[in-house]
Amino acid sequence: MKDSFGREIDYMRISITDRCNLRCRYCMPDGISWIPMEEILTYEEIKVVVEEAAKLGIKKIKVTGGEPLVRLGCPALVGMLKEVPGIEQVTLTTNGVYLAEYAEELKRNGLDAVNVSLDTLDAERFEKITGRDGLDAVLEGIQAALDHQIPVKVNVVLQKEENETEWKALTELARNRKLDVRFIEMMPIGYGKRFEPVYNEVLLKKLKEEYGELVPDTRKHGNGPAVYYQIPGFEGSVGFISAIHGKFCDQCNRIRMTSTGDIKACLCFEERISVREALRVGDREEARRLIEAAISSKPAAHQFEKKEMITEKREMASIGG
Template structure:
């Protein structure tokens, strides 16, 4: 289905929990009030929404959180969504801590790819950023996924004064491993507003000083807005998701659903449509109508570059990564 500006909306990001086992400083505070489980959509309810979304042209699903693998049965949901007619790909975004435990189940259920959040390879700094000493578990998860031939992307967020000098160590993960490393500009949502981002245009210049001119990699790597480059001698590619200076709204193809059933068409604004009441009343016509409405009213662009225009006040953990 096309939105009001002619963009084909075929990708849906679905948060299945607001809970997480890490406490990344720009995402989630140490103390937080969890949403009661009865307010969170069941796997069966998520499946129903995806079936309706598929009739509107949604083909690709990203399962997110919080931390999706913190919810018991996540691989089962992946298998359920893979069986929905019209759904071509189901992928997962995770912090990687539980990945080695569940990777084989996810592979068996048909997971198409996994994105792993990793901002540093330094143990001490990892604990400073995430609040937990779990770097080894994340690295084990990456290796397990690669061994099972699950396509892997590393998502790294650089912060000035924190891990900005670690770009090379992170990029080097793609040197001898068949994975992509993507650098994501810090988005001014929730706690992210408090941190100064490292802009990707600056990072690209540093990479070219180190590796020489990077050639655009035009192969399809996934569902999102990353721009990829090939580095001579690297097995994987380097990607940039530049929400601020590389505004990609003209090609935005997604909507989001929070764990409580709120449909969001843009991260920047607080507008959302709740489908939970209609869903639990069994009113599929209304569920379909609300999905259509969310897609039709998708804004032309975000306004992250003008912080006073940002109306979304919730934290990323409650919206979905």
């Protein structure tokens, strides 16, 4: 389905929980309140949403959280969504702590790819950023996914005076591994507004100084807006998602759904349309109409570069990654 600006919307990000086993300071620090479980959609309700969204042209699903692997049965949900007619791809975003435990089951249920959030390779700094000791588990998870032939992208958010010096160490993950390392500019949503980001235009210059001229990588790596480069001698690639200084709204192909059934057409703005009531009275047609309305209401562009224009006040944990 096309939105009112002619963009083909075929990608849906679905949060299945607001819970997480880490406490990253820019996302979910200690003290956050959980959404009551009765307000969170069941897996059966999520499948209905995907079935109706597929009728509108949604082909690709990203399962997110919180941390999706803390919700019991997440791999089985992947299998449920893979069975939906019209769905061509189901992928997952995770912090990686439980990935080694579930990699085989995720592969068996048809997972097409996984994104792993990792902002540092220093164990002490990892604990400072995330509030937990878990770096070794994340690295084991990445390797387990690769061993099970699940394509991996490592998502990195750099912060000034925190982990900005680790760009080279994290880039080096792609030297001898067939994975992508992607640098994502800090989103000014929720707690993220409190942190000063490292902009990708600055980082790209540093990479060129370190590795020489990078080769643009025009191969399709996924469904998102990342711009990729190849570094000579590296097995993997390096990518940049530049929400602030590399605005990509004219090519945006996504909507997202929170764990409580709110459809959001743009992360920047508070507008949302809930499908939960329609689901709980068994009205599939109404659910589909609401999804269609959300797509039709998608704005032309976000306003992350103008903080006073951002109307979304909720934290990323309750919206979905």
